[in-house]
Amino acid sequence: MQTYSATNGSRHVAPAAVALRGTANIPEQNATAKQIGALRSLVRGEELFAEGDPADHFYKVVSGTIRTYKLLNDGRRQIDAFQLAGDIFGLETGAEHRFSAEAVEDTTVIVVRRCPFAALAHDNPDFGDQLMSSMMTNLERAHDHMLLLGRKTAQEKIATFLLDMAARIAKGDRFELPMQRSDIADHLGLTIETVSRTLTQLAKNGLIEIAAASRHVVLRNKPALQRLNA
């Protein structure tokens, strides 16, 4: 997860070979280091690709956070996922990306050139498994998230979101939210006002604690949150 040679073309893609190991969420992964990607670093807010861009590459997060989202023509935004370290995303059936991707905070990703899947799976079956697994994980997350968007109340949405983030990044019951309120709102199908109010409410009820910086979260009553979750 190193060897980043900077100043390397307009898109900051270094040709250096990079290992694609260390994947979270993929138990089957036993791949030896494979030379299939280059590193790219993004600063907070930087765009990785936009809807409609040629989908010649896909990506794996090394560190940081990427938001993937779609827009309606009037600007309404739906963030379908926050991609954290280990997550793979950006693989498409068609020639173009069907969603956009931006760095939520300073982030490093591995850039992988797209190639026929059969060929890849043949040359490198472990990586094939990893990819398939990653697609399925993304799909399972999407299913869970559709349930949230379609059928949960604001309070339930926030509770689910906090538990999910905690499961992915918390040390103990504490973690730092990498994204701002507008990102959370556009992920959960709410407004920033409702996100803020609901967090305040959960804090008042003693389920969570929000530090002054308002990004640091402590889960104070996980069972109560889980009751809101399901």
Added chain:
Amino acid sequence: MQTYSATNGSRHVAPAAVALRGTANIPEQNATAKQIGALRSLVRGEELFAEGDPADHFYKVVSGTIRTYKLLNDGRRQIDAFQLAGDIFGLETGAEHRFSAEAVEDTTVIVVRRCPFAALAHDNPDFGDQLMSSMMTNLERAHDHMLLLGRKTAQEKIATFLLDMAARIAKGDRFELPMQRSDIADHLGLTIETVSRTLTQLAKNGLIEIAAASRHVVLRNKPALQRLNA
């Protein structure tokens, strides 16, 4: 797409070898007939599998319609997709199904035994491609649907749904909805009353026509619907 030997075990799974060709939505598919599945027929309302069942098989719809859905503990339901002829679903990373599947109408599916993906891709690269493609298509649909659930109004949801169904099953601008209002509602994150009212409204405005049987739809003003769509 025949050779269904009935009365064949508790789950109605016939051991007959069956071709998995004829896939909609999968342009790359050039597979010769492969013997990798058995047929199973379901009557309207019959369960294919439930959340928590062992995920030993996955499925491809031959004819009819399957709803895949998740439930909250109080019974709220989110139908994440209607699986129509050609669609592949039910493939999971874990040992158990994370959602349920039922027949919306009388339906026939191909049942495929799950096996390590690398092995499958090696023995049968075309089918590997097809599977990967299908996962990605499902994921793309899920992304579109999250945008709908999180950010669209009731009218926009219905317009999008009708255009989507039309693209998948319409002859000309006419088609028969295979599912009832409660299915549509639970797919779009609405109530049946809102679905009914919105359809009536669209009909009053001349965008669609709903026959007496209330399942037959005619799109009367596709451009207007498309304006509501995006």
Added chain:
DNA sequence: CGTATTGTTGATTGCAATCAATGAGAGTGG
């Protein structure tokens, strides 16, 4: 033909959105 299921329509409510103002930090330049 009677009963159950599914769909429509109307009245009212309520949750979250919208509109609006203020507060709290972070970064900048005088």
Added chain:
DNA sequence: CCACTCTCATTGATTGCAATCAACAATACG
């Protein structure tokens, strides 16, 4: 260093869309 600005977050007042509650109509089914 401090005032200024900009962005992000919180809180309050009000509105509005879709949910809920309720009754009835239409269709399918045994």
